Amino acid sequence: MPIDRCQCRIVHEQQVEKARKSALPPAEIDKLAQFFKACADPTRLRILLALHQEEMCVCDLAAFLGVSESAVSHQLRLLRQMALVANRREGPVLYYRLTDAHVSQLVLVALDHIRE
Amino acid sequence: MPIDRCQCRIVHEQQVEKARKSALPPAEIDKLAQFFKACADPTRLRILLALHQEEMCVCDLAAFLGVSESAVSHQLRLLRQMALVANRREGPVLYYRLTDAHVSQLVLVALDHIRE
């Protein structure tokens, strides 16, 4: 049985078909990519790691990160849209926290990898 | 004891200091960000998920993804540099595989999050 070498140069038709069948739907792939993208920036990572310890307000984070409060606000909006952080108002101050433990798990696994 | 409201607008000096002390070193933060960035693209995610099933060559992946072999090669180089994939030569064909199970773990945790 000859290996398929058609004009589109597919060497292993069966494996390609198998990969197609077990693939996640495009919408889920995109969501996954967006989720990882939210973790794929040093500033956002530092925000997430800081909030893993305890909740903080915007100007605390700005002082900690060494960037403008506007920049922090922009990043927090993105993290909010991805449901990674939530906030609570106390007077004029908004306190941000992580919404769940998934991010911490994620970072631990990633640390395992890069420290090898 | 008055709350510290100095010119740099730090509301909670102690929490900021605490975050600073427990922060990861910048080099590690950058590595983490690069690692997540490698997972933060739909094409690369699909490559990683496909290779999680079994090893595939470049033109298999190109056929599966519906993009040029050049594009696949570029993405594979990036994944190789991040030590996420490795290859093995068999004649003219290079077969790519995942280097370890960290990526699979990562994707599972991420899926848990986005499916909630």
Place this chain on the structure above:
DNA sequence: TTATCATCTGAGCAACTGTTCACATACAAA
């Protein structure tokens, strides 16, 4: 109301990213 603080938002811009194209390289068979 006015004034102030904390935060948010839109515009604009430099830097980065993912793709295609064209060509280069590496291996195998004749």
Place this chain on the structure above:
DNA sequence: TTTGTATGTGAACAGTTGCTCAGATGATAA
């Protein structure tokens, strides 16, 4: 060697990203 196949690489381009700046919004106090 020559030819063909599989993959790699650099240039170029559109699209995206993260920042700063200026101004807007919301809450509080006088």
